[in-house]
Amino acid sequence: MNGTASLRLPGALMDDLRAHLFCADGDEHGAVIGASVHQTGRGMRLLARRLFLAEDGIDYVPGERGYRMLTPGFVLRCVRSCSQEGLAYLAVHNHPGTDRVAFSCDDMASHRRGYPALLDILDGPPAGALVFARNAVAGDIWLSPQDQIELDHAVVTGRTPQVLYPAPRKPRTADARYDRQARLFGDRGQAILGSQKIGIVGAGGVGSLVNEYLARLGIGHLVVIDDDQIEDTNTSRVVGARASDWKPRWLSARIARRLGWKPTPKIRIAERVAKEANPDIRFDAIDADIVDPNAADRLADCDAIFLAADTMRARHVVNSICHRYLIPVWQAGTKVQVNDSTGDIADVFSVVRHLVPGESCLWCSGLIDRTRLAEEAASPDQRAAQTYIDEIPNPSVITLNAVAAAHAVDDYLFTTVGLTSPDTRAEWIRHHPLAGYFAQLKTHSEPDCRQCGEHLAAGPLEPLPVRERSQ
Structure with missing residues (x-):
């Protein structure tokens, strides 16, 4: 398989996710996306199929080692639902900013602690995480405990599609x-x-x-x-x-x-x-x-x-x-x-x-x-x-x-x-x-x-x- 990954999200699903992540309080919020997996010669294409919104204070709470975290019970419910449908599990949260975003050291450490176990439950599809800014996204996709790939980009499909990257990319001069x-x-x-x-x-x-x-x-x-x-x-x-x-x-x-x-x-x-x-x-x-x-x-x-x-x-x-x-x-x-x-x-x-x-x-x-x-x-x-x-x-x-x-x-x-x-x-x-x-x-x-x-x-x-x- 080509070692790249991309994500496609229906416009309506992305509207719901944006409204949840970037609400008026300006704080961090969480969710999970269940995505079908399409392996192609161009790499792995993840197709956002299910959206699970984490309720603040109940499903998304102050973290034990970081700022916020999804509760174990919410994670387990979501990963079991994904497993039943054959979907990849993608944990989601947001960071401040507009056109650039990246995982924190605490984020990456939590991936190393939790994702090997999630892969066992999923039994095939990958597990991963997404972090969004308003016009950017980064992703860490775990194929196995030894093999991870970064998300190259995400496409929001709609009447006017939008492509999101971890950071702006400067194109070369046109031919x-x-x-x-x-x-x-x-x-x-x-x-x-x-x-x-x-x-x-x-x-x-x-x-x-x-x-x-x-x-x-x-x-x-x-x-x-x-x-x-x-x-x-x-x-x-x-x-x-x-x-x-x-x-x-x-x-x-x-x-x-x-x-x-x-x-x-x-x-x-x-x-x-x-x-x-x-x-x-x-x-x-x-x-x-x-x-x-x-x-x-x-x-x-x-x-x-x-x-x-x-x-x-x-x-x-x-x-x-x-x-x-x-x-x-x-x-x-x-x-x-x-x-x-x-x-x-x-x-x-x-x-x-x-x-x-x-x-x-x-x-x-x-x-x-x-x-x-x-x-x-x-x-x-x-x-x-x-x-x-x-x-x-x-x-x-x-x-x-x-x-x-x-x-x-x-x-x-x-x-x-x-x-x-x-x-x-x-x-x-x-x-x-x-x-x-x-x-x-x-x-x-x-x-x-x-x-x-x-x-x-x-x-x-x-x-x-x-x-x-x-x-």
Whole structure:
């Protein structure tokens, strides 16, 4: 395992924790976070799932060797609860200050005394401690009595995410290639973009545009998932597609099919475009359907995901990843609605939906159709038996796709580099070019929703809605 650790906290949980730690008395307060554990190639990612607030004078009392301490009874109740759910145990307290924070010598001594025993009770997940200032956090994570790692950073997910470090970090000067945009984002913003790992589900009309935009903006790592090949009917709207990707110029379509010519996979076109735009980019081309468990797994440690595939199954899987792994998602797409009886164009729109973990959800908003989800999950034989009829392809135009892609990437950029106002409401946007207006759509989550409620921050403790893994 990479020897780093990070923490992700849902916005609502962090609001409750901040209100408890930094109340009007200005004193020190305590709590415990239970976090699911996701081991990745980028290190350990802790996902804050449970919050136990210690009541002053009852659970958080004057310390025997330090200023304050959690009582043994409170610690035992919390660690047993974490053990039952398979969660890591993270003791929390606060220190004065704003942008810098560190453990005291008394804090570190208490870790050495208590955490080996807590590890025995947890029997697998780590134990650790977090200390917060108002805009900073430090962490001491115990993997075993002999092996400890420091928390590198924490991400508070929300409409406007926040990244917390133990102390401010000075970014290096942005590469000259990004001089113009760094004048807007700053060197710090450009460094953030360079460190990001972004997933794109769907490399067609919208996804191919998102892919190029992100590559040119200097994103460090892209993971693109698509199992489709280019066709002559979509070369006009897939960025970077060439006539030769569909068939050799010197062959007729009929002969190409007879010879078994295979058109270029869309992910290979996306890879070519991204690397031409940014030779330094890391690019993972995943030739698979998102319901393939190995493909879905590749998104679970991303920093953000763009959903540009409009099947119900893609929506279901990506919506689940958003809430289970606390990863923001931007769904972008276009729609041309045709009157079935007259053939007239009824409406045209481009839409961007920002999914905030625990706050906005495709299930709660009625955007995952159970009937279509079942139809898409059926085997070819089952579809035939049910007289399943494939939908007629919808009209699609590259300029409509560009509106959705640009607005989605803009929203990602401004929220990620910290330029969005903290008071900005989580609303989705829809552009109607025929009528010439933008609509803002309110988002919400239902209290009893399993996806954005019960499964929030579950990480690998709850399986994703994907195909069964092959043995």
